[in-house]
Amino acid sequence: MEKNKKQLIETLSRGMDSAKKLQNLLHHKSPNIINDDGLLVSVDDLANEISQSFYRSLLVLNSCNSGRLPVTAAGHLNSGDQPAVKRRRGSYKRRKTMDSRMEVSDTIEDGYAWRKYGQKEILNYDFPRCYYRCTHKQVHGCKALKQVQKLEDGSNMFQILYFDHHTCPPPNTYSHPLDLDSKNSPYSPSTITNKHIDPSQSCNKVSSVSGAQSPPALAWKEILLNEFECFKKDGSLSDMSLDDITFS
DNA sequence: TATATTTGACCGGC
DNA sequence: GCCGGTCAAATATA
Numbered sequence A: 001m002e003k004n005k006k007q008l009i010e011t012l013s014r015g016m017d018s019a020k021k022l023q024n025l026l027h028h029k030s031p032n033i034i035n036d037d038g039l040l041v042s043v044d045d046l047a048n049e050i051s052q053s054f055y056r057s058l059l060v061l062n063s064c065n066s067g068r069l070p071v072t073a074a075g076h077l078n079s080g081d082q083p084a085v086k087r088r089r090g091s092y093k094r095r096k097t098m099d100s101r102m103e104v105s106d107t108i109e110d111g112y113a114w115r116k117y118g119q120k121e122i123l124n125y126d127f128p129r130c131y132y133r134c135t136h137k138q139v140h141g142c143k144a145l146k147q148v149q150k151l152e153d154g155s156n157m158f159q160i161l162y163f164d165h166h167t168c169p170p171p172n173t174y175s176h177p178l179d180l181d182s183k184n185s186p187y188s189p190s191t192i193t194n195k196h197i198d199p200s201q202s203c204n205k206v207s208s209v210s211g212a213q214s215p216p217a218l219a220w221k222e223i224l225l226n227e228f229e230c231f232k233k234d235g236s237l238s239d240m241s242l243d244d245i246t247f248s
Numbered sequence B: 001t002a003t004a005t006t007t008g009a010c011c012g013g014c
Numbered sequence C: 001g002c003c004g005g006t007c008a009a010a011t012a013t014a
Helices: A002-027 A043-065 A217-234
Strands: A032-034 A040-042 A100-105 A114-120 A129-134 A145-150 A158-163
Touching: none
Parallel strands: none
Antiparallel strands: A032 A040, A100 A158, A114 A129, A129 A145, A145 A158
């Protein structure tokens, strides 16, 4: 784990470094910048470096988590010898986390790929509540959840409650720079199969996080910081602080 | 055949 | 004991 932690720090540090360079670059409105090695670096290069930082960090975190519980090929937890009778299920903690946000919308679509895992009749509600988790939970360990409740005011509006944050790539805004063979990449568009994704947004894989479509470097920095906080909440970085990450 | 959805059962908080 | 959240087998769909 110590090795993974060091790897994670290095990877995130590189990402932060690239974000800062991108910030400088955008600030000077220059298409390129000379890096420490005297090489010309473009906005694309920096954005790609940041993306790689995220991807590698997630790989490190996933490799840490995979050691905790053995998983069978079918994706089920292998808890050892099971009784012949129905296997006891895990502990279902009723969520108390305040890491949630609510939206009211006329559509349940938000661009992300969600997988429905339950539906429940709720007391005093005419319409059932539907429970969704991120489709990429298995791949990225993405913990994002949402609950959809149709409002009863006849407006055809939905109250949508989101829990936790996506650790998978945002929809329609991400192209993995290492994705040389997209079929082998966890970010391959082929893994995004949710039919609810807006077909008008014809491609989940954009040219790259680059050019005019790039978020400002400041936003990248905020994203990195936000992800860091998420990892800390997970407990993955429980013994780390931001001081462990170097800012150049 | 693989993946997504449905739905009854299970579980813990209140 | 009730109720909301989750699991997982059965079923549907591409």
